[in-house]
Amino acid sequence: MYxxxxxxxxxxxxxxxxxxxxxxxxxxHNAGETQSTKGHKWQYxxxxxxxxxxxxxxxxxxxKDHGQSKRQLKSRIDRSIKEIIRxxxxxxxxx
Numbered sequence: 001m002y003x004x005x006x007x008x009x010x011x012x013x014x015x016x017x018x019x020x021x022x023x024x025x026x027x028x029h030n031a032g033e034t035q036s037t038k039g040h041k042w043q044y045x046x047x048x049x050x051x052x053x054x055x056x057x058x059x060x061x062x063x064k065d066h067g068q069s070k071r072q073l074k075s076r077i078d079r080s081i082k083e084i085i086r087x088x089x090x091x092x093x094x095x
Contacts, residue, residue: 002056004063005047006073008081009040010088014074018060022047043084046077 004018007029015037019025022044032038050056063070074081 002050002053003047004050004056004059006045006077007037007042008045008084009037009042010085010092011040012081012085013040014045014081015042016060016063016070018056020053041088045081045084046073 002018002020003022004016005022005025007015007017007026009015015029017025026042026044028034029037029042048056048059050059063073
């Protein structure tokens with residue numbers, strides 16, 4: 001399986017990518033091995049599964065290149081992103 005994913009960091013910024021291994025990929029983002037996500041802690045907010053790699057790559061490209069697709073998806077998962085940020089803030093402040 002291949003996955004297109006959206007991760008969110010403690011500041012609420014998002015990153016879109018694709019991978020064949022969700023667990024390994026998130027670890028690499030959090031370990032600072034990816035230049036564009038370095039220096040932050042990330043958590044999955046959303047992912048889609050594809051049996052074919054080309055389908056996953058095309059979906060990732062569509063989300064990155066087409067503002068409307070990205071806006072629609074982010075609108076659908078807005079509450080999830082806000083909940084992730086809220087949990088990080090609670091952990092940081094000890095509430």
